[in-house]
Amino acid sequence: MADNLSLRQVVEAYMARVPAGAVTTYGDLAALAGQPTAARLVGGIAHTGNEQLPWHRLVNSRGKLAAGYPGGRRTQQQLLEKEGVSCTDFLVDDFDLRRWRPR
DNA sequence: CTCGTGACGGCGA
DNA sequence: ATCGCCGCCACGA
Numbered sequence: 001m002a003d004n005l006s007l008r009q010v011v012e013a014y015m016a017r018v019p020a021g022a023v024t025t026y027g028d029l030a031a032l033a034g035q036p037t038a039a040r041l042v043g044g045i046a047h048t049g050n051e052q053l054p055w056h057r058l059v060n061s062r063g064k065l066a067a068g069y070p071g072g073r074r075t076q077q078q079l080l081e082k083e084g085v086s087c088t089d090f091l092v093d094d095f096d097l098r099r100w101r102p103r
Numbered sequence: 104c105t106c107g108t109g110a111c112g113g114c115g116a
Numbered sequence: 117a118t119c120g121c122c123g124c125c126a127c128g129a
Binding site: 027038039043045046047058061068 | 108109110111112113
Binding site: 036040 | 123124125126127128
């Protein structure tokens, strides 16, 4: 499905669906979009796409916060903790449990 | 039209 | 454990 849409469109759609208090990875979104190897795309989308998207809920495959976020990972961690996601040194606690999954 | 780059991921040395 | 390379798709110049 959504074969008509570009990966970008699909990824944005999934990103928008990630609920507060949960996190997802670039690779997961890419995989959901059908391109598990296009994790880079997700990264690019996160920063070039809609600012209202919950980009702060995106972490790398290890549950660590984004590497090159222009405001500093500190900001992202603040946002996550504010949503109930506790982090320790830029690492999401219980990452596996908080990993969001579509249904 | 072509070229380069990127909020990443996984594997090899 | 660390470091480096390639691959992937989309978009800007």
